[in-house]
Amino acid sequence: MTDEATAFVPGHITGFFSAHPADDPSAAGSRGAGITLSHGVDVRVRRGDARDDHDESGPAVALNGDAVEIDAVGAVLRELDATDAVVTAETPLPLGAGFGVSGALALGTAYAVNAVYDARQTENGLVGIAHRAEVEAGTGLGDVVAQARGGLPIRLDPGGPDHGRLDGVPASPRVEYVTFGSVSTEAVLSGDTDALTAAGERALADLREDPTTERFVALSRRFASEADLLTDRVAEAVADVRDAGGDAAMAMLGDTVFAFGDGLSAAGYDPAVCSVHAAGATLRSESD
16 A cells, blocks of 8 residues: 555547447447557546645545546546545646546546555456546546557447457557647537447448558548538648648547648648557556
8 A cells, every 4th residue: 555656547539439328337438449649647646634735525636736627537536435535637638629638537546546545446447437437427438448458449349348349450650639629528429429420330340441540540530520520620730731641630529630640740730749658557656
């Protein structure tokens, strides 16, 4: 047992997905494909006796130095009987812009709480807790299981680790992205998702026939258009990249464009640059 622990969870960009609700949040989720990023979220958990400067009426959670309320994190803390914990997170990724930050916060909290509070959960147990918390909060359907895997994950089945099979595209390209703003995940997921789901199912079938990075970007671009999710600023950036000889697509769900290689740079943008994170979420060692 330790007084504090830190977990790293990679960011996750979803290229396309289909929504699969269910009464059981463990079985609910999405199918689709995405990218886990070396840009991620460091989540530190301290025991409750360190709460001197916090309101003890609820979970104390801070992101990049600002107090935040993340429903999924609160649910994880309640599930693991650690509601007195202090959770502090740092990330270069914006919240609500299609990088799975809320899922990363939930999963990182689960991993770190398990170490600090001696919850004695397996990895799948922790991923399942975080996945259910995200689904019930309405902030994500597939980020958590993808972030637990790493790489370029393909989610073959919806649901948490006890329900869903995962595969992946065997590649590790350079990743560029530009963020223009946020898109409400809750608003999209709470609306009519029939057309979105049909487009996502088509994209998944096509990627499984040709599992390459080039095909993934092309299918993600097609999905955003078919699902009527493409924002004006992302559409303009995608067109610029294609005019420059590359390809790009929209991150689901955010006003964010991504490309592999130097696609955005070659088109004249000044993107953030990172790599694919080959491993999934993990505890930081004390020497890190």
